Amino acid sequence: MHMADALLAPAVAGAMYVASGTAAGVSLHRLKKEDEPQKLPLMAVSAALVFAGQMINYTIPGTGSSGHMCGGMLLSALLGPEAGFLSMIVILAIQCLFFADGGLMALGANIWNMAFYGCFVGYYLIWRPIIRGKWFGDGKGALRGRIIAASILGCVLTLQLGAFSVVLETSLSGITELPFGGFVALMQPIHLAIGLVEGLITSAVLCFVFETRPELIKDVKEADASLTARTSLGTTLAVLAAVTLLVGGGLSLLASSNPDGLEWALFGNEEEGYGANMGLDEEEFGVASDVADKAGSIQEKTSFLPDYAFPGSEDPAGTSVSGIVGAAIVAGAAVVICLIGGFFRKKKTKTA
């Protein structure tokens, strides 16, 4: 889900940097208040572990494929949302700089799509309410059930939000011609499957930690399990399966309520609009595309020599042909630079 620089317009990239930067500022402020300097190495080691852990292949039983774990949920369950968010930022920055996974300018957007939802939404709206809640009753087994439920729900939902944001950011940037609806119908179901598997793996890791060192997991103490009565794991899993099916089914219905999203988006049905399908206010979407239009018109005005860029100029063929010739000359210049560079290097190695 890492976005490349080429997919974003500078305005969108800038806006996402501001949004992610604000969240990072708030997190830093809260961490400062906590005043636990010993947390820093803990965050660094956990971040490094998640970074490496995402490369492990887990075999999914019954299928030939493999899955990976979900970093945001794991980190916020272990470190808390603020520290988890900062650790995710660092992971994404290292992935971007050293592995070209996502662009430098797109980092703000990537932080938002992958870290913000996973840590803040995942923790405050899903993890904490579920762990502190009364699902599955009291006892250790119930608590384990809640950890599994929270991990799976958290991963599925935050991944859906992230995937939707990717579509929204790309569409607002006006880079792709792929219609909004079609793109959504493409992205959401794929990430539903990924989220389910990620959630299962994350819950397995968290359950292991819970069995051995429960004090390491956030909110478990507050949940105040009497740790005596044990609900059977069978009931837990049954309830969980039902919930997952319900959520999963509902979401995929939402994503593809029209069987052919691409076609539908192409020949757009004004009456049904995006609102009915995407859960988006039609007017809101109108505003969004308005902004895109405006941004486009500003760009149109500021772009120098518009006849290179736009159809319908007086002599598009002439100018474009000169563009091609010019580009060829530029390419020639690049080759010459390379030759000169190679020449000097050879000379250097000879003298050395």
Added chain:
Amino acid sequence: MNKMEKALAELGTMDELSARKSSIHSLHAGAKLLVTVAYIVIVMSFHKYDLSGLIPMLLWPVLLFQISGIPVRTCFYKLRIVLPLVMAVGLFNPFFDREIILRVGSLSVSGGVISMLTLMLKGVLCLMASFLLVATTPFDRICAALRAVHFPKTLVTLLLLTYRYVGVLTRELAVMTEAYHLRAPGQKGIHISAWGSFLGQLLLRSMDRAQEIYAAMLLRGYDREFRYAAERRFAMKDVAYTLIGVSLFLLLRFVNVSGLLGSLFVR
């Protein structure tokens, strides 16, 4: 070689490249950071049909590759991750945008094809720029430059520490995976019965390790601020590099050099 060993090798390559010596390597990290950001922003701001205007931007990374002696092959190896996503999004352009905007003889090219090519070129250019930054600047120099522009110290320290431990923990996991596969031959990944314990074991050990790291940091006088060896001042050549870079990008952004060059030969 498994995925983790590959990642380690990639990290090692970047470390090795950034430790080389060249006139680009010797520039101030802050200047390189600034120019890289300016380059990427300007590349991103090109219009989606402005392919001919974008092409001259290619000259800058080509020049840097040559001066710094960084092999281009290493950079393009990394493209395997970026290009698929960019392609996936760009590939639809030719189908939805069929308006013909360019005719060369009897060959007509639609707007979608142009915008797809522009998108791909942008992807490659942005990647080259950030690759060149990291390949010519040691990571602690970049962090020092970030700190110099008042980037929050918690985040910078976290970056430095994580960067150190990414190598350590990836190596540890690579060994674990190797050991697991030797005991479970013919199995593709980690079996479901070991999903939790495989990473969980390492997680617990790492948490304990973090405490030891903190103790060690305190023993060496850590007082919530990392001290860097005296960073070189911004010299004349750094200023020159920044000014030349940024003004060149602006020039290329507003003047279509390909078009001008071409119009010398084609009327």
